Amino acid sequence: MKGMTTVAPRSLSGRLTRLNVLVTATGLLLACAGFLAYDFVTIRQALVENLAVQARVLGSNSVAALTFNDRESAEKTLAALRAAPNVVASGLYAPDATLFAAYRRAPSDPVPAQVELPAGEEEKQWSDQGDVLLVDRIVFQGTTAGYVFIESDLNLFWQRIRRYLVISFCVLASAFAIAVGISTQLRRETLRPIAALAEVARHISQEKNYSVRASTETPAELAVLVEGFNDMLEQIERRDRELREARDDLERRVEQRTAELAAANKELEAFSYSVSHDLRAPLRSIDGFSLALLQDYSDSLDADAKNYFERIRAATRRMGMLIDDMLNLARVTRAEIRRERVNLSAMARAATAELKKTDGSRDVECVIEENVETEGDAQLLRVAIDNLLGNAWKYTSKHATARIEFGQMRTNGSRVFFVRDDGAGFDPAFAGKLFGAFQRLHGSSEFPGTGVGLATVQRILLRHGGKIWAEAEVEKGATFYFTV
Amino acid sequence: MTDQAILLVEDNPDDEALTLRALKKNQIMNEVVVAHDGIEALDYLFCRGPHADRNPDEMPQVILLDLKLPKVDGFEVLRQIREHPRTRLLPVVILTTSNEEGDRVTGYGLGANSYVRKPVEFGEFIQAVKQLGLYWLLLNQSAPLPRSA
Incomplete structure (x- = not known):
């Protein structure tokens, strides 16, 4: 051994x-x-x-x-x-x-x-x-x-x-021979119980059958040993049985939980499928017919009526966005994580380039550290980076000039990535609400949004075994730190 | 622009009206045949039931297919279209509300030519229909229709 x-x-x-x-x-x-x-x-x-x-x-x-x-x-x-x-x-x-x-x-x-x-x-x-x-x-x-x-x-x-x-x-030799003979015989008899015990032990170690017991018909000295051995076997057998029972029970429970989870997942899938189909269809009707009214009956509608229709359409669009974000959040939760080497710098560069393209009039300095790499699901991490940089972009929009930074640092020996901006920031007292779905720290008239973005980011990082936290000050900017 | 029909497979009357409106807004004057479920669509394509008297050599220029349909769903309709020699080369555009990845994979897997998600915003929808019309009715050269037996 x-x-x-x-x-x-x-x-x-x-x-x-x-x-x-x-x-x-x-x-x-x-x-x-x-x-x-x-x-x-x-x-x-x-x-x-x-x-x-x-x-x-x-x-x-x-x-x-x-x-x-x-x-x-x-x-x-x-x-x-x-x-x-x-x-x-x-x-x-x-x-x-x-x-x-x-x-x-x-x-x-x-x-x-x-x-x-x-x-x-x-x-x-x-x-x-x-x-x-x-x-x-x-x-x-x-x-x-x-x-x-x-x-x-x-x-x-x-x-x-x-x-x-x-x-x-001659006497010595014959005495010797007789002694060896007698000793062999005696030895055989004395050792038989020990040999039997050894055989039982060998059998057990090979067959893993702990129900075997050693014979107790042995000399007194050996009887103690055999008894101890049998006792030990009994304990092993009992423990074995308990272990097996515990494992079976655990397996049963895991199976049950898995089935429950699978059912819940299936339900969630059916739910999100239904949401993506059925909830959006009426919105399309509302918006479509509102626009039809605005187009076809423009002459008979006064300014107030037109304004109301525009509000209806804006609300419809907003609800459409909410549904999409919700579905994305659900998708992030369900998606299978496929780990690979991911270049976060490249993702951040692509995200900022896209933002600059959609809103080229702004004066934003983007500082992106080169060659920041990690292991993770490329698709999901891209969603996270897009969201974080999109937020930085959004919450600096009220400032004439802005600086958005992406990079990494070492804290207590572990690697921490960060996205920093010098925008609107937020009151640290409400930091706890930051990552809850549909929770917002700003009015949508101030900054548009559904309040799902950071919840999605957090869920992505949690699914990678990482975490996210933020530091901010009102009107001095915010920094989001995260690990993967 | 050809004068072949467009087959619109759509069960929701609102969506039907809006799609027709979008087509009109884009000056697409082709005849639009509307099927309200999968069975109707297949009956039309294979000249069965109420469409038994139809000229089988007249096939739609493009099929706009919704996925969630009563009786027979869009995927099954698509499967049968691709299975039948008479209809297997017809352009099929899936026009649906869903943007589920699974639906897209299944749709393309069954041989859809395009997958377009209906936007909530009607202005965007009009744009989408405009581009669909431009492409499938004007730009795209379809395969010749096989002779009917």
Whole structure:
């Protein structure tokens, strides 16, 4: 899983086997080593004791030969040592410690010419080049009758040790094999619930089926884990269900709202369609027949009557404009926003050029910043720019000269566009009414208009996720700031 | 100026009167056949019903077609005009109150030759009719009428 430290995956079973083998091997090895050490000492000791007994027996049997100086008999006695293959050499010594008779297993084996045994000591033993050597005092009736010397190799000892090692190895190996076998079996049994749990977890993570539960027939320690696991699954399942229900509910509500909205939109569309058709037709009749009367009965109408007809016609035109503006406002609300790169400078230039063309007599300085670009719906943003510059143009019309400015600036790190004029402005106290549909801050005799333009602009900017606000002072001009 | 008729399809008697007045004001003297709904217009064009005795080789020079009509609406009338080999090349000018983008797209899609919105201001309407007359009756050369069977 991401974000969690992971350990290289090692199977629990492998680890358990290693642990078992290690424990078994260590135990067995330690036991073998113990036995070996013990046996090493005791076997050697037994060997030495055996040698001492041999020496004593030899001594006892040789007392007569020594006493009577019977060299032949002594050598015969010594020759019996052939029965003990471990004895390398042996010798009998006179009481003055000189060699009396000798035995050699091989002719080349040396027998010392003299032995030394400090007075008062019965026996001396030592090792030399892996052999055990021993000198024993032969005592007969309280006096030293002579000395016996025996040298024995340790071949027998080493042989026994070797055999011992082989047996130990065999025992170790079979114990080891049995231990591994038993451990495998035990491990399998111990790990089965864990493996089952792991399988359940794997199944859940693959199938996303949280209704599965792990078996609770496990050893006590695991039962806690399994219980916790199952608890967790239950919680997930419950949460899942709640989430699904919430989502379904939400979807249902969205669907319902969408349907309602679609119905409302359809109604609005039908309404505006009907307005654009049916509401304008009577206006056309009113204006048309008024004009017909003015044209055809001009002679029989007095100035007042003609004036009234002109008023009727002016009101008709105004209502026609209102309907058109209203429809435009509705269209802006419905229109789909298609975002693209838009050059606002070019739009502003086109708008001011158009205004100058329709009313060329005015002295208006238009200052338009170059290359002001943004992302948005070109068609709608053009409507917004046209409206804002059209307003600037309109509300500067009472001044002899005017200056209209379009540009951008940075405020608190965000880009703000602005349209500034030095015209009639408005009382900031009424700024809140500025963007309401059909709200006007000036009488229509003063400045003509329907009060829909800024509402349309605001709606366009809101639909882009932007906003608009204004600063003004009466007769000092107004500045409209907006973001897209 | 030719002497072929103008077919005006218009259900609103006020609009009918005003259109006739606008035509007169512009000295357009062609005969104006008025159909008050879609059925009437199609009956006239295809010489059916009350117009069964009409000479099928006489077709209007231009059809001024409103969209909102009783029984069969303007779009359906236009569709049938464009479907029929006898009438499919006739100039049709949609003359309506609506300036819905959807209506314009549908109108041109069905093969309208022009789309003119009736202005509220009657002076402007007279101007519009004048230009329509100038263009469709005088300047424009229509396709020859196919021979009737």
